[in-house]
Amino acid sequence: MQKKPELLAPAGNFEKMRMAILYGADAVYLGGKSFGLRALGGNFDREELREAVTYAHEHGKKVYVTVNIFPHNADLASLPDYLLYLNKIHVDALLVADLGVFSFCRTWIPNMEIHISTQANNTNWATVNAWKDLGAKRVVLAREMSMEEIRTIRKKCDVDLELFVHGAMCISYSGRCLLSNYFTGRDSNRGNCAQSCRWKYSLVEETRPGKYFPIEEDERGTYIMNSKDMCLLSYLSDVIETGVNSLKIEGRMKSIHYVASVVRTYRSAIDAYYKDPAHFTVRQEWIEELGKVSHRPYTTGFYFHKPTEKDQLYGNSSYEQSSDFVGLVLAYDTTSGYATVEQRNNMKVGQKIEFFQPHGELFHQTLADMRDEDGASIDIAPHPQQIIRIHMEHPVEPYTILRRNLTIGL
Incomplete structure (x- = not known):
């Protein structure tokens, strides 16, 4: 082999x-x-x-x-x-x-x-x-x-x-593109690509400036590239x-x-x-x-x-995903059972959170005990990159990613 x-x-x-x-x-x-x-x-x-x-x-x-x-x-x-x-x-x-x-x-x-x-x-x-x-x-x-x-x-x-x-x-x-150079003056071949291929384009006829014709029969225009x-x-x-x-x-x-x-x-x-x-x-x-x-x-x-x-994607340039990244485990205390977490998106008590670990098994836990840096109990972590502590039902590895499932509205 x-x-x-x-x-x-x-x-x-x-x-x-x-x-x-x-x-x-x-x-x-x-x-x-x-x-x-x-x-x-x-x-x-x-x-x-x-x-x-x-x-x-x-x-x-x-x-x-x-x-x-x-x-x-x-x-x-x-x-x-x-x-x-x-x-x-x-x-x-x-x-x-x-x-x-x-x-x-x-x-x-x-x-x-x-x-x-x-x-x-x-x-x-x-x-x-x-x-x-x-x-x-x-x-x-x-x-x-x-x-x-x-x-x-x-x-x-x-x-x-x-x-x-x-x-x-x-x-x-x-990847050898000139669109970025042409539209923005940023040379993609020297490290400054503006991703012009992701923009929405329509057709304009020279004698009718300001009148835009969709390249596909769609009123939104088209992302042709x-x-x-x-x-x-x-x-x-x-x-x-x-x-x-x-x-x-x-x-x-x-x-x-x-x-x-x-x-x-x-x-x-x-x-x-x-x-x-x-x-x-x-x-x-x-x-x-x-x-x-x-x-x-x-x-x-x-x-x-x-x-x-x-x-190709002609209708839009949007992304899709089924989960939201909401936090990152910085440390886990085996004695207390609390994980120190850096918040990356909205988290609140009662949400079902998925824990995606570097090596261990993926598991889910409903947030029930969440505390701020001073140890006070909180129901929500509202501040970007706020440091919080979460009581864990299972041990968790450092640098574990916390995610919220977007498909079930939690």
Whole structure:
């Protein structure tokens, strides 16, 4: 049997990175304050990068840093110093898209492991082998490929392959988009995407300014470039059997709830497959778990067929979810049975709350005894990020997520 593939998770900030690691990721990818393609994702300053690497390594996990912008001349002046710093703090690998940046890496930090970003449009075995010959350790495959094409690349290429399995889909080829530049002046290829593809569009005829015609016959207009989100959980055995080395989750700008839920779901599924491949089935609770986080309806993208209108969302750009993230356990006192919780949304006595743990079983409890920081009994936690104490019917792990089911009106 082939080696179990790495589960690679997004980390937009330190809190998200910690949750990804605690909920089962083997590695995380993240960006510094420059040279990455998610400038609005929070990201890490230099000291935070050092702390992130230390934390991950203490937990036996890896950190990959994105250096995947398409730089202009002015961007190159500070690049060597940044690369030397990443090497100094022992980052495990860099994600690179531009050949010039790749060349800088080989010159300034020749022993650093380099992964080629999906932004480089890696759609065939010749390209993959070319990057390997230049010294790349891994190539991230483009999302505009079929499973059959991926199998062919695996047969013809002796290099690590990374594959997106879950998250948002970009309307532009491998994410190389100019819409954001055109409408807002924010360069998506240098880290400042405004997500213009998610906006609502209508048609305007030149001689009739101000008169808007819906591109579809719908009075609301149409979101003509708004893709559904990718989800390959139902086809996990097919994905693993392609022989790829790393399964990647998109979402550095998503919430800690999203990161924890998606990571633990894929962790559970991957481990179940390797426990008994011949009898592996996708469990309904895994499918339901992915519905609890904020997401667009799911699609398999290009992997099993060329996308059609069924893979787009023309009517709106809204997200859906079946659960609300309401709190995060900071600590649990085994003597008193109280959990210290940071409130993230409205909670009140009498609500049925779901406790989603990093490792333990999911369970439900109706809130009956809730107290403020001074120990006074309270019926509701009204203040954002208020610290409260909840008496637990069962022990609970630190960094457990508290959720309220939205489908039953609680």
